[in-house]
Amino acid sequence: xxxxxxxxxxxxxxxxxxxxxxxxxxxxxxDSEVKLGMITHLNANERTMDEIYNKVLEKTKLKLSAYKITxxxxxxxxxxGIESGSVDQISLYISVAKYIIxxxxxxxxxxxxxxxxxxxxxxxxxxxxxxxxLKADLDKVIGEMKxxxxxxxxxxxxxxxxxxxxxxxAIEIPTTDGADTIKFGVTGDLPPLDYVSxxxxxxxxxxxxxxxxxxxxxxxxEIIDIDSGARASALAxxxxxxxxxxxxxVDTERPPYIDKxxxxxxxxxxxxxxxxxxxxxx
Numbered sequence: 001x002x003x004x005x006x007x008x009x010x011x012x013x014x015x016x017x018x019x020x021x022x023x024x025x026x027x028x029x030x031d032s033e034v035k036l037g038m039i040t041h042l043n044a045n046e047r048t049m050d051e052i053y054n055k056v057l058e059k060t061k062l063k064l065s066a067y068k069i070t071x072x073x074x075x076x077x078x079x080x081g082i083e084s085g086s087v088d089q090i091s092l093y094i095s096v097a098k099y100i101i102x103x104x105x106x107x108x109x110x111x112x113x114x115x116x117x118x119x120x121x122x123x124x125x126x127x128x129x130x131x132x133x134l135k136a137d138l139d140k141v142i143g144e145m146k147x148x149x150x151x152x153x154x155x156x157x158x159x160x161x162x163x164x165x166x167x168x169x170a171i172e173i174p175t176t177d178g179a180d181t182i183k184f185g186v187t188g189d190l191p192p193l194d195y196v197s198x199x200x201x202x203x204x205x206x207x208x209x210x211x212x213x214x215x216x217x218x219x220x221x222e223i224i225d226i227d228s229g230a231r232a233s234a235l236a237x238x239x240x241x242x243x244x245x246x247x248x249x250v251d252t253e254r255p256p257y258i259d260k261x262x263x264x265x266x267x268x269x270x271x272x273x274x275x276x277x278x279x280x281x282x
Contacts, residue, residue: 032065032066033065033066033067033068034065034066034067034068034088034089035067035068035070035086035087035088035089036053036067036068036069036070036087036088036089036090036091036277037069037070037072037078037081037082037086037087037089037090037091038069038070038071038072038078038090038091039071039072039073039074039075039078039091039092039187039189039190039228040071040072040073040227040228040229040231041071041247042126042231042232042243042246042247042260042261042264043232043260043261043264045071046069046070046071049069049071050067050068050069053067053069054066054067056119056249057119060118060119060251061118062115062116062118062119070086070087071229072228073227073228073229073230074187074189074227074228075096075100075189075190076189078090079100079104082278082279082280083106083280088279089110089277089278089279090277090278090279091275091276091277092190092275092276092277092278093121093190093193093273093274093275093276094113094114094273094274094275094276095159095192095193095273096190096191096192096193097109097113097276097278098113098164099164099191099192100278101164101278102164102165103164103165105281106280106281107278107279107280107281108278108279108280108281108282109276109277109278109279110276110277110278110279111277113276114274115276115277116274116275116276116277117274118251118274119274119275120249120250120251120272120273120274120275121247121248121249121250121272121273121274121275122247122248122249122250122269122271122272123193123245123246123247123269123270123271123272123273124245124246124247124248124266124267124268124269124270125138125242125243125244125245125246125266125267125270126231126235126242126243126246126264126265126266126267127235127241127242127243127264127265127267128235128236128238128241128263128264128265129262129263129264129265131241131265132265134182134241134242135265135267137217138213138242138267139267139268141212141213141216141217142267142268142269142270143268144216145209145212145270150212151209151270154205154208154209154212155205155271157208158192158204158205158208159192159193159205159271162192164192167191167195167197167203168191168192168195168203168204168205169203169204170197170201170202170203171202171203171204171207171208171211172211173202173207173210173211173214173221173223174211174214174215175214175220176214176218176219176220179218179219179220180219180220181219181220181221181222182213182217182219182220182221182222182241182242183222183224183239183240183241183242184210184221184222184223184224184240184241184242184244185224185226185230185231185234185235185239185240185242185243185244186202186206186207186223186224186225186226186244187225187226187227187228187231187245188202188223188225189228190245191204192204192205193205193206193245193271193273194206194207194244194245195207196223196225200225202223205271206244206245207223209270210223210244224239224240226240231243231246232261235264236263243264246260246264246266248260248266248269250272
C-alpha cells in the first residue's frame, strides 16, 4: 500500500512540475530575472532601459530572461559590481568584451561572443542641436574617411587586428597654432574603442579618429575625461562641445531614443559593434 501511495505521489508531482518533457523548466529559465550591468546611457534612465532592452530582445528572438538593468558610470565599477554579485552579467560591445577577457581570466562570454549579434549599435558623435556647423564639419570628415578607406584602415588597425592582451597604443593629436579648439568629452573607459591611460594619455580607436579630425579640419582638439553618466550634462552645460561616444541602433525599427534626445543632434555613424554579455566563469 505504501508503494502504491508513493508511486501515485510521484505521478502527481510529474504532472504538476512538467518533468515529463522539461518544457516548464525551460519556461522558468526564460522568465527568471537576470541583473544586468550596463554603462550609463546618454539619455535613458535604468527603468526606461529595462523596457527598451527587454522589448528589443523579444523582437530579435534573443530574450532568454527578463533583464533588470543597473547602470555604472565606468567600466571598473561595473567589473566590481559583477565580482561582488550585485549583477549577474554585464553588457558590453564585442570589441570591449574581448579586451576584458584577454586581460582578466575571471570572465567568459554568456553563451558566446555572437550570442547577441543581432543587437548592434552605430557609434556617433553627439553635439548640441544649435551647433549645426560643428555637426556639418564632423559629418564631412567621417564621410571623407569612409570614402578614401582611412576609416576602414583605422578599424582594422585598432579594432580587428589589435592585440587585446596589450594596452591600446598612445596616439598623438596634432595642434595648430591660433586655430579654434573643439572640446571632446571622452569616457576613456572602453578599451580598445575609447581609452585614456592611468597617466592621462589618450589612446585607442576613438583617439585615432580624433587625430584625423584635427588634421582634416585644421582645428585643435581638447580631450576632457568624463564619466559616462556625466556626458549629457557636460554637453548641455557647454563644458564640452562633443560627446564621444553616442549610439543609435543599427536596426532602424528599434527604438531610436536610447541615446537621442530633442536637445542633441548626432553625426553620421563612424563605427558599428554588436552587444555581448559577460559573466564570471562557472
